[in-house]
Amino acid sequence: MSDDMARIARQFIEAIPHSRELGMKVTEIGNAMAEITMAYDKRFIGDPKTGVIHGGAVSALMDTCCGAAVMAHPSGPSATATIDLRIDYMRPATPGQSITARAECYNVTRSVAFVRATAMDEDTDRPVATATGAFTMQNGDTAKGFLK
């Protein structure tokens, strides 16, 4: 993916109202993979006793990152939507640390994209959560993906 396309992809993802609301930043994108970071925010707390971020906020990050990886696939889909997404929570994210998700769209058919992702905080040796999902692949002539 050219720098120009990466810039467009970044703007596209960061313009999604809910992704913007969660403060997501695209740190890497291209070649069927994406990396997105979300800073720690007290509004996203799920357990006030510990200050740990809610699983739902991690899900939102994973879903966005997986969708971005699909859109960054070289086949250039025009749009995508989640069919199914499974998240496994390995451990609570450390309060105060940002969470980074890395997704890879490892296989596509004409109409389905298969994606896996990992979420980490600053301790990159121990994942916070992993995800696997299936996404739709839409290949319209108008509004082509990041590559066309």
Place this chain on the structure above:
Amino acid sequence: MKVEPVQVIKQRRDAALKVLVEGVPYAQFLGIQFDRRGDELTAILPFTEKLIGNPLLPAIHGGVTAAFLEMTAIVELSWAMIWNDVESGALATDDLSIENFPKLPKTIDFTVDYLRSGLPRDAYARARVNRSGRRYASVHVEAWQDNRTRLFAQATGHFLMPQRDE
């Protein structure tokens, strides 16, 4: 046995539910509310612009849907967990806050099935605890918008139950 006036019981139930929902910042961030009829809970997600994931359709963000369903599952499971103590009065609700609230279940895994795109309308969800043991629980959630029979998403999650003596 003394029969408690219905208002007293209702007040206790509503106080416990209020702490459970309003004490969680992320539930407040998404604007999730809960409607209670007896022990039955319905989660409500009023539509706002900030929930949008696809501005062209427009559609609710898949992550919002996942978060809404997961929140519904945890609240339902926690509600079922504390119900007997709220009824008996063993869980005092007078000075109850999220700080002295019983520990909440933790999500092990959560799988969301997206059936149709979430429209820019209010969404509703109900969860059913299929199995709740001493350590693990399995919960199913259904979410809909205008028609109860036309689900826009459903999910199943497994949860680790808090240990009572912890």
